[in-house]
Amino acid sequence: MQFRQQALAKLQSPEELDLPVRLARPQGWLALGVTVVVMAAAAVWAVTGSVASTVAAPAVLTHGQGSYLLQSPVAGQVTAVLARQGERLPAHAPVLKVRTEKGDFAVRTVAAGRVTTLAAGIGQIIRTGTTVAAVEKVAHASDPLYATVYVPAENAAAIPAHASVDLTVTSVPTDRYGVLRGQVKAVDRTAQSPQSIAAYLGDSQLGEQFTRKGRPVAVLVELDRSSSTASGYRWSTAGGPPFRLDSMTLATGSVRLADQRPVDWLLP
Numbered sequence: 714m715q716f717r718q719q720a721l722a723k724l725q726s727p728e729e730l731d732l733p734v735r736l737a738r739p740q741g742w743l744a745l746g747v748t749v750v751v752m753a754a755a756a757v758w759a760v761t762g763s764v765a766s767t768v769a770a771p772a773v774l775t776h777g778q779g780s781y782l783l784q785s786p787v788a789g790q791v792t793a794v795l796a797r798q799g800e801r802l803p804a805h806a807p808v809l810k811v812r813t814e815k816g817d818f819a820v821r822t823v824a825a826g827r828v829t830t831l832a833a834g835i836g837q838i839i840r841t842g843t844t845v846a847a848v849e850k851v852a853h854a855s856d857p858l859y860a861t862v863y864v865p866a867e868n869a870a871a872i873p874a875h876a877s878v879d880l881t882v883t884s885v886p887t888d889r890y891g892v893l894r895g896q897v898k899a900v901d902r903t904a905q906s907p908q909s910i911a912a913y914l915g916d917s918q919l920g921e922q923f924t925r926k927g928r929p930v931a932v933l934v935e936l937d938r939s940s941s942t943a944s945g946y947r948w949s950t951a952g953g954p955p956f957r958l959d960s961m962t963l964a965t966g967s968v969r970l971a972d973q974r975p976v977d978w979l980l981p
Contacts, residue, residue: 768871771923772862772880772934772966773914774958778850779861780829780915785820785845789813791837801827801851808846809833826850829915829961847915849960858936858946858958860895861913862966863929866904871970872897878934879949879967882958891949895934897968904928914961932968 793810796802807819808828830847833839860880864872880893905928911920913931923929937947943955 766970767967768864768868768970769965769967770862770864770929770932772860772964773919774858774860774880774882774962774964775914775960776849776851776856777859777933779913780826780847780849780961781823782844782912782915782917783808783820783822783846783848785809785811785833785839785843786841787811787813787818787820788839788841789818791833791835791839791845792817794831794833794835795819796828796831796846798828798831801825802848811839820845822848824848824850827960844917849915851960857938858960859898860893860934860936860964860966862932862934862968863905863910863923864932864966864968865926866928866930868968868970869900869902869930869932872900872932872968873970876969878932878969880934880936881965881967883963883965885954889950890952890954892967893936893953893964894947894949895936897932898935899933901931901933903930905931916961932966934966934968 826848833845907920911917939947
């Protein structure tokens with residue numbers, strides 16, 4: 714009976730319609746507002762912002778025209794070596810003397826350049842087509858150096874014109890002298906084979922080394938010049954190394970790719 718009286722009393726009492734209904738606390742509205750602002754800012758950044766990225770690849774310092782492998786057009790025995798490694802020779806200068814069945818024959822340079830490698834010595838028996846030297850095509854000692862970076866083919870399309878390049882030179886301590894600066898001058902869209910790299914650099918081992926992970930694309934980098942450094946080129950430090958750079962020096966190039974919008978990652 715007691716419970717029935719309480720139920721009847723509750724039915725007879727008026728409803729509390731004049732009391733406000735609290736939907737959320739002020740702290741909740743603040744958190745919601747911050748979340749909306751952050752999401753809006755992220756959406757704007759995804760459309761208008763950009764993200765920079767780089768690709769690292771092996772590189773080598775050379776003169777702009779590259780090198781060539783000098784091969785003997787005859788078979789016989791080497792009787793004299795007429796050139797020295799590092800010597801600059803004009804075109805058609807004798808490099809080796811080979812004794813053949815028809816007499817002595819001089820193997821001569823095809824174009825003017827500097828002998829970077831001598832691959833034949835006195836007394837050696839060589840065949841027709843044997844590589845006897847590598848010659849870098851450089852006419853003057855003051856000719857500038859370039860860097861050739863062998864970038865993976867899938868990254869070639871993302872390299873913009875005049876992209877900045879940082880080169881870590883193997884013979885230069887990075888912690889003391891920093892990195893060498895340069896800009897992309899040209900991108901060869903043709904994938905390089907071991908043979909084409911060897912023909913350009915005059916070194917078959919580098920051709921094999923640079924293609925171990927696939928056929929790369931050659932990116933020619935023009936080094937930034939500087940009259941205030943001993944090397945003649947600009948470095949990330951004030952003075953750079955206290956010596957000049959030689960061609961055929963190995964390096965690692967870090968090439969800056971074209972900036973990408975974050976929204977592009979979400980689009981197919």
